Amino acid sequence: MPNISEFSLTKLVSGIKKKEFTSEEVTKSFISNAEKSKKLNTYITECFDEAIKYAKNFDKKKEYGGLLPGIPIAVKDLFCTKNIKTTAGSKILNNFIPTYESTVTNNLWSEGAFLLGKLNCDEFAMGSSNETSFFGNVTNPFGDKLVPGGSSGGSASALAANLTPATIGTDTGGSIRQPASFTGIVGLKPTYGRCSRWGIVAFASSLDQAGPMTKNVEDCALLLEAMSGYDPKDSTSVNTKVENYSSKLTNKVKDLKIGIPKEYRVDNMPDEINNLWKKGVDYLKDAGAKIKNISLPHTMYALPAYYIVAPAEASSNLARYDGVKYGHRAKGNNLVEMYENTRSEGFGDEVKRRILIGTYVLSSGYYDAYYLKAQKVRQLIKNDFDKAFNEVDAILTPSTPNSAFKMGDKKDDPVSMYLNDIFTVPVNLSGLPAISVPAGYDKNNLPLGLQLIGKPFDEQTILNLSLAIEKRANFNKKINVWWN
């Protein structure tokens, strides 16, 4: 019998339901992998003993209800978990034990899943390589010293290395889709408002959204269905029906209209990314979709606008870390000195950069020139998409302008690091859903993803199109285990 940990989430669910194997067997197989894989540094907190206990109790049940019966799941350490340490990858939250559970994780537990552990991520989700975490770099299973992308890098690596059957991340500018592309997995950022933000450590509140990261598209539909939904506790959560994404999933995409935006052909983009994009077009044509060239003229302004809006919101959100209510506290001779020393010791370099940029663009005399300007540009970017979606059902682009890079390569140059998110950021600024689906490899055998962008609340269409690509791309997910 093949190793259970290599099964898809969907196969695990059906196997448990049919009693082909127990929840305990499933849980132990992932724990055994995780214990041999410390070198990847994916787990910040392991909940293995509790997970086995939960699984044993689960196996005694007569009826298995829910979408995820008896499934252990490790999640990004940005989701607050009751009585389990939640760090956001930061020293300042190194000792924070929430007394409440995030709505999204709670939704998973209501469907029968349980917590396997908390996964490494960039500090406060600020980063594209997982190198800003206080808990150290995460390694990409595709190669030693290779970054997994970020900020949901621990989630992406743990999933690709079979250390969790599925996982959830958060995406503020590409933090689910870029690491998904770098590690050969599927990652979806839902429409803003689809999933509750309640209980997720906040980075940029008008951009943050939680989403599923899975081994294939079918799993992605299932996990999205389990985690989505209206939540009165998040005032931006939208009260629209959650579709039965998994039962409605189909690769019949005939006559759907797919837009190809010319502005995503950026300078210095490697040929292999361009070729992958062309292959994606061919796959969808083969599936009967209609291809249409479109223009999103303000694309090049998305990243600069993002680096005003996101730091501005971050500087406000992170003002709460003052060493008084929770988290790390440093010594100081008076209150202000205590604040200043706490925040200096508690935050890493990238977080400091973003807080300071945010403070600067919001400071007296600069608000109109930067923040207001960025919000106007954001409107223009959103208008581009609104116009495009009058003509097409979805938009196809590469997920990233390059494959996974070496640790240290971009660490000292913030702007070159930011350019990694050039294709993913416009989607967050516009609140749209988008998915990255693995579609091929570069010349070094590193995975590459394609991105499908959908209309608001039309996750179903991009899931269906991804399935059509997945069926044709024949992406081989087998990785040689070199890190044990």
Next chain:
Amino acid sequence: MSIDKDTVKHISKLAKISLDEKKINSLSKDLSSIMKFIEKLNELNTDKINPLTSIINASLRTRKDEIKDGKIRDQILKNSPDKNEEFFVVPKMVE
């Protein structure tokens, strides 16, 4: 626009983050390159554009102002680095 060392010092005061001289130097360089990148937006004329205020096409909901949880003082105090009975403790402010 470049962010000189005095500006870094000023905004770090506003953001309540203490910095040593070495950090101030490196931040001045980093923040200047980020601001240079951001200034690409000045190419666009946005005089007649309304700023985006919400990406969900709905106004924020209102709800009845009523207490639904409450009585969670112990939970709120649980993670405090320094507390005394039902209070957060901070360094002395007033002589």
